[in-house]
Amino acid sequence: MIQPKKCNGIVLLVQDFDESMAWYKEHFGFQRIYGTPQGVVIGNDHVEIVLAQVDNESAQHVELAKKIGIKSFGFEITRDELIRVEAEFPELDNVDKREHPRFQSRIITDPDGHLIELYVKKRV
Numbered sequence: 001m002i003q004p005k006k007c008n009g010i011v012l013l014v015q016d017f018d019e020s021m022a023w024y025k026e027h028f029g030f031q032r033i034y035g036t037p038q039g040v041v042i043g044n045d046h047v048e049i050v051l052a053q054v055d056n057e058s059a060q061h062v063e064l065a066k067k068i069g070i071k072s073f074g075f076e077i078t079r080d081e082l083i084r085v086e087a088e089f090p091e092l093d094n095v096d097k098r099e100h101p102r103f104q105s106r107i108i109t110d111p112d113g114h115l116i117e118l119y120v121k122k123r124v
Contacts, residue, residue, distance in 0.1 A: 003078075003081070004046065005075070006047065007075050008048050017040070070114065077118050085108065092108055092109065
């Protein structure tokens, strides 16, 4: 399991709350922290994100919500966890490896198509 170090203040629009909650729990160990008018806050001691169920009345509404919602975000992880990313996400066909001037990262996708950059700072 990957245990993100930092992230806060993100609201993710999801189509199936139960599926998303299970995915974040399986891969990151996130637990339900509390409910809000927008959805449910999940996370751990260092990370809090809100999962907000999208009204599934029409596919058009869901597609609009995806266009205006968050598309990507990042979690800082340890170097050992970065090495294990592909093994931790066997259901993903392709984990995108990135080299930035200051970071090394892997890009994964959650069940709703949000891109999650799992990164470590490079040693300088």
